[in-house]
Amino acid sequence: MKKVTVLGAGGWGTALANVLGKKGFTVYLWVRRRELCEELIKFRENIKYLPGVLITANVHCTTDLEEAVKDTNLVTVATPSSVMREMIKKISPYITPKTPVVSAAKGFEKTTLLRMSQIIKEELGEEHPVAVLSGPNHAEEVGRDIPTATVVASEKRAIAEYVQDIYMSPKFRVYTNPDVVGVEIGGALKNIIALGAGITDGLGYGDNSKAALLTRGLTEIARLGTAMGGDTMTFAGLAGVGDLVATCTSKHSRNWNCGYQLGKGKTLETILKETNKVVEGVKAAEVVQALADKYDIEMPISREIYKVLYENKDPKEAVVDLMLRSKTHEMEEVVIRSRDNW
Incomplete structure (x- = not known):
């Protein structure tokens, strides 16, 4: 099974990890706090951020960034926008230049006014494959398999379609858009x-x-x-x-x-x-x-x-x-x- 990674175990990150896990991917969900990680492993439920949703067996929770990111085929960043740059800096030693990074965060960097995709490119290089995932997507509904549609935007069509193929499922419909x-x-x-x-x-x-x-x-x-x-x-x-x-x-x-x-x-x-x-x-x-x-x-x-x-x-x-x-x-x-x- 193809390895994919989700960074951030809030409600949104947990829901996205479940979408990928149910498709049969081996999903590594990176969790910032050790106590939360242990709770997710023990109860297979994110009681604090996404209660009532069972975390599928294909989702492996870890606090080890190298374990989560090394040799992965896709990284989705679902952390708050305020820590996007910090996260990208931390994963940069472990990620290959061809591994697409998807921003699932919605916001700006306060000090620079930059969008999330701009931050990723600043840290990993202008040529690094980057996409953005956004739409009317409440984690509470995505986690419960309520039919949802979303958009993946990338400057490169091949990257948008690659991410689309990975995320597309009967309950999670993905459209592409070149307008990042x-x-x-x-x-x-x-x-x-x-x-x-x-x-x-x-x-x-x-x-x-x-x-x-x-x-x-x-x-x-x-x-x-x-x-x-x-x-x-x-x-x-x-x-x-x-x-x-x-x-x-x-x-x-x-x-x-x-x-x-x-x-x-x-x-x-x-x-x-x-x-x-x-x-x-x-x-x-x-x-x-x-x-x-x-x-x-x-x-x-x-x-x-x-x-x-x-x-x-x-x-x-x-x-x-x-x-x-x-x-x-x-x-x-x-x-x-x-x-x-x-």
Whole structure:
């Protein structure tokens, strides 16, 4: 059986390892903490991060990075985005130049504003085969074999199709896409909008509010994504609107949950202390402000969410300020181009 590797034993990493294990691969799941690794081996269940899901026998849990990565045919990194560079540095002595690395993390590096695939290439070399896996994929559902679709993006078609073949299964459908930038931007920015969706629900607002937030939020995602080189069509696909809808409407979403509690009046500090999972949107909100400034992009929803998170702005006040912004046309970019003929 072909050896494949998943780095990170949170809910998402465990779910992906199970997808691969059920296909018959020999899967090495790298676990950072020894006590968690021992628990996974003993109970064959990730009680803390993915309770109720039996870890298949083909998944071997280890804290030894060399054991996990050496002679593997594929490495999937499912750690938080904040430790992506650290992980790639650590595996670099053990990985061959031809072994594809798949990023399953959604976010940016705070200090450099880089996407995950850019970090991997910086550490392993521009020619190293890299792909990105993203889409409306709750670990809780993937782990339970609920039919799911996802996207694998790579600059090289052969790499995207290689990863597609490895992950494709009757309950996990994989599409390919050459637009790495768009797929990564969609995956990272939807977490910010999901915080806003949670806030609106926490405030007790209704479907009208949620629909407006998602629609205008998608506009912001596409606006920044295309400015950074992404394809507009990507944001209408699984890694764009698909991931946005799933994250903004599901109680599985840690970003939605964080926003919901903010809307109910809890402080961000309290919320983060009470959760055992990483809320990627909190970190992404800070980076996106820098990116919006860098590319001179208007992102009013993201900016107001940033103010709620980092400037202690009252969520109700943020909603009022969004509603009373200067009037504009819904298709702003189109009108700018065609105003003389309208």
